Amino acid sequence: MDGDGTKTLSGAERYKAGVLKYKEMGYWVPDYEPKETDVIAVFRITPQDGVDEIEAAAAVAGESSTATWTVVWTDRLTACEKYRAKAYRVDAVPNTEGQYFAYIAYDLDLFEPNSIANLTASIIGNVFGFKPLKALRLEDMRLPTAYVKTFMGPPTGIVVERERLDKFGRPLLGATVKPKLGLSGRNYGRVVYEALKGGLDFTKDDENINSQPFMHWRDRFLYCMEAVNKAQAATGEIKGTYLNVTAATMEDMYERAEFAKELGSCIIMIDLVIGYTAIQSMANWARKNDMILHLHRAGHSTYTRQKSHGVSFRVIAKWMRLAGVDHIHAGTVVGKLEGDPATTKGYYDICREEFNPMRLEHGLFFDQNWASLNKVMPVASGGIHAGQMHQLLDLLGEDVVLQFGGGTIGHPMGIAAGATANRVALEAMILARNEGRDILNEGPDILNDAAKSCSPLRQALDVWKDVTFNYTSTDSPDFVPTPTAAV
């Protein structure tokens, strides 16, 4: 091997045929100052034994941009120094042996505008199988304004969704129809009608409801829209149901989306498993057809949950805001699915804020400016119930869809009663919060008071009073806020 591995080589020495260390090839530039237009990624790297962290970081930069395993003379036909990604900072992960955060800057010209597929093919492409690393995780990305502006973003956005639905000042309420699988179209629509009439704003298909032997998709759409319209007339309020158009091909998805439009649905739904390109296509379709686009993050836990390897959900959330979805499931904290409170706050901020300041304690490694891209409504779903309303509102805020599936349909007095219990609990909590009451501490009292004039809420509080899901999160921030020293 040429070079002693300590400095970047140049000229003839650099391009002599053979194998160099990545850090000698120009992929480690410790004095590099990222440009305002650079895309920056921070990876958690776990080098193999005997591989030093600087070389590992340089290798990640190389393999996710221009490098291959050996020197190629054809580099010299290009402005190769510009196109090389540059690892410029490597920090040990606090309190974790053998893991490092590697910061890598990418020139904007490495990426096709408005293409998540192209971005991800570089950033999470070959590099994730690279042998010198035991594990690799994409923790966060800084997307420059120049790049953000090439994306159309969410077709509707939080504000316009609220205007279309005529619902302000409170979280929206939803429920996923249960059982997930097996109901006929006729029976399925019954659940939708009862839940919407009882007080929910939305019902939802589950991720794996497409077109199965027990229920053809057209049948589901037709019965669901009967239910939506009937509930709308019964309450005088706009209602919706997320019709899942996920299917095997784009042609099938377009056909289903067109039918949903023809029936007057205000919202359709897709699953993350359809892929980034399909998501961007559906976002275009939704924008053209004034449709709210709900994304169920089916499949994400296969690569987001473990801290050592994969992609953090905060990065997926950023990509989805660029790609253009209006709703995304982003965790509940208190429910049955994975979600550390601080990490989840980070996801919610990515969805809803115009500007995210760096907040390591929430897992946000960079300042991120969203350049007026529409906001994504986060969805909290999975094992939540009316008795947690004060915690949910305190943790998740107002611009969120709270989805109580079992917490609506499992109510002892029926689905409509379950829906009413959730709606009354929510409105009572909003009223109290706006009056200046300390809802986190007074929450149970507020709910008990509201239940005096609402027996469905009383029953919900009694049935689910002991239900909690207290397990340790696998994905939590590595940084804790340092208390400022008293002066």
Next chain:
Amino acid sequence: MRLTQGTFSFLPDLTDEQISKQVQYCIDNGWAVSLEFTDDPHPRNTYWEMWGHPMFDNPDAAALMYELAECRKVYGDRYIRVVAFDATHGWESLRLSFIVNRPKEEPGFRLARQEMAGRNTRYSTLSYATDKPAGARYA
């Protein structure tokens, strides 16, 4: 039926004291509060009639409560709502909207169905109240 538009329609009708607290919350957030009324509560009837302009520089809920009392004197047989506008960049829309007055009887809506080709149905939501001309409803 009970029209459930607005933020607090599932709670018992708010007292004036409760309304005043919500209005003050809006004002304290820097939002301009306003009153709107209608006798056509169709869910797609976006533009209720305005009772004056939004109160952009008003620091006190009492002013809105005074206007509410005046509005009720004239349109007490109709729906009246409080709306709060937030002019902050990135929002620039309503932050809160809740009903503060209802007609004594709420006749609700009829769902009209037109059977189309295939099994498709065209739906229309029709307010029973609007069978009568504007001004003569809820009388």
